[in-house]
Amino acid sequence: MRLLAWCAPVLLIGSLAACGSHDMYSDMLNNDFPSVRAVSPPTSMVGTWTGSMGPYLSTLRLDASGTGLLCSSWNGKDSISRIKFDGQQIRSQDGGRLNVARASQESMAVTAPYYGGADYSLRKDGSLTEASYYCAQQLR
Structure with a gap:
């Protein structure tokens, strides 16, 4: 069950598409989150974002400092984790990664290449x- 709780943020988090598909378990086992230095993201990425990612309804809050929270819910399974923007990727406390394809004032496109990739x-x-x-209760 503990692994299932990790699935929400991990499914959301991927690596750069140019690097190919990453192994989710390898990223989790080689988790370097504590050593990741947060970098201020572009202004267009700062804020609170919600979208469906597979079966999860997910909300990501990224602050100007490059830190934030990722919250996901599905089928009674809720999770929240810390995130950092490292200058290229959004990194989750569970070791997962998220590639941001583009961000505007109204939308952000992300890529999670685990399990063959998903946009x-x-x-x-x-x-x-x-x-x-x-997530609304946790992020207020």
């Missing part, structure tokens, strides 16, 4: 109206 679209959600109830 997801997040929408700006500063009021948390699209977030799951759990």
Whole structure:
């Protein structure tokens, strides 16, 4: 069950598409999150974003400092984890990675290449109206 709780953020988090598909378990076992130095992201990435990623309704909050939170809900399984932007990727405390393909003032496209790759679209959600109830409560 503990591994299942990790699945939400891990499914969301990937690596640069040019690097090919990453092994989720390798990233988790070789987790270097504590040593990742947060870098201020582009202004267009700062904020709160919500979108469906597979079966998960996920909300990501990224601050101007390059740190934030990733919250996901699906089928009664809720999780929240710390994230850092390292200048190229969003990194999760569980070792997972997220490639940001593009970000504007209204949307952010992300790529999670685990399990053959997946592209997801997040929408700006500063009021948390699209977030799951759990995530809205955690991120207020």
